[in-house]
Amino acid sequence: MLETSSKANGLNITGSVRLVHEVGMHARPAVKLTKLAKKFKAHISIRASDAAEWTNAKSVAKVMALRAARDSIIEIKATGEDAEAAVAALVNLVAADFPDSGP
């Protein structure tokens, strides 16, 4: 499900992945995603399906507000020292459909 690999874009690291979760980006997936994002120092943004605005991937309220449906493409962008690891971890989390024992 991992669609494209991360690429260095100046200081921005980006990755994208298809959301396979049954009910889309809802409470449980959003909680898992933000919890994982908060483990990184990087500034991490997220958007769904080519939305104009990027939003803070560490805010559960904002991630829920994406209202990303199943099969939408989730893009993740990070800047900062551990940006690459952050994007890789988050893309994996979405691709693996938010497993209970998260990374």
Added chain:
Amino acid sequence: MNMQARILQQVYRGRTASIGFARGPFVRIAAAPNGKRAAGAPDDERRAIRAALDFAGHQLSSLASAVGGEGSQILEFQLALLEDDDFLDPVFAAMEAGTPADAAWTSAFDEQIAEYNSASDEYLRARSSDLVDLRDRVLRALRGADELPQLPSGAVLCAEDLPPSQFLEIDWSSGGGVALLRGSPTSHVALLARARGIPMVVQLGALADGAQTALLDGERATLEIDPGVEQIENFEKRRERHRKSRAAAHAILRRPAALWGGERVRLLINIQSAEDLDHTDAQYADGVGLMRTEFLLGQQAGLPDEETQYQAYSAVLRWADKRPVTIRTFDAGGDKPVPGFTETGEANPFLGVRGLRLCLARLDVFTVQLRALARAAIHGNLKVMFPMVTSPDELETARTIFKGVVDGLQAGRVAAALPELGIMVEVPAAALTIERFKASFYSIGSNDLAQYVTACDRSNGALSKLSDPLQPAVLDLISRTAQYGKRAGVNVSLWAR
């Protein structure tokens, strides 16, 4: 029993959120904390809200670790909000500008709650009660309000709505039930009630005050308050019947790939929405035998649009993968009135414009549903079933309309397919002339069939003996249909509540 006592006994009807039975003391609890608090200086207010947030956080984490599993995952969302700076910043900003802590806290939520409530996605709308839960928990801490009263064991708890965290704080080990005036079958608290096997009926509307005892029937979705001896007896009979059929169903469920007389028995489940598939038993299923679609009606202002319906149907088809999914078109009318859709003022709605009759009379509504179904059909093995079919003409008219819808979509380059079409056999006229119906499958609805064959209102307890679905006349029609199906190679299924 004197007249006055009779008048006081009341039966309220709602919607089932969790099946089961509860009989016990009736306890009414207030929905939201009230009472005002005096605001202090901005510094004091900041300290007050920090303390309230910490307190709520501690309460939630200890509750989460005590309940574990599904319950704790639900609370995780609330805990995450408490640690969400983007969410909390506006609250502190408002307080900086002089707004008291409780007002700032409430207004941050009201905006979010309104946003969730306006969502087209039913799942997201149901999440607004989690927000209300968190809002009120912090407000209680802020105002120093009392915690929930101690509940007597086995109580039928009644509230406007019940937040999930309150449900989890209650000790349900000795049974009990929940009767909600509002609420939703797709809320987190309904999910918890189903997981715990606690009966829950929602959307009961307004109730009379001052009741002492109650009977809650999660199967019929009724609440009877201050019941008489006769009502209690009937209730216990229904409870016993339910217990027996549950036990039988469980015995079958645990036996995978059952072989009876050399034939593989296929287990199909009945669902209301995609969320029902989260139920642990769903994985055993060979498919979805019946997906009702009435839940889509009456969820929001107006009737559901094509996209909402398409999302609901395709979610189930994708879950089922290659397994068959039977979706029944709107079966409104009769005892299921829908404002803006069903006829009003019918003298006898059970014999009125209901089921397919209503859909054919309201093509504006019906074609929207057929478009959504035709689009969803490409995602799996869909079968569509029409309810309350009386004459073969109705089936053929519906088929023609459906074909027209598919052609129209394909002409507009929208992927669509015509699914297999079947009928519900619940009108005696259909059962008696079953060979005239050119359907891919027949599904016998034994409850309605029994009601129409025996001329007994199925909700009238005084007639329960006469309207037994195992009545010889009913069995005769069932076997007629089954035998014709076998001869003609048409699949026949039987379902009963």
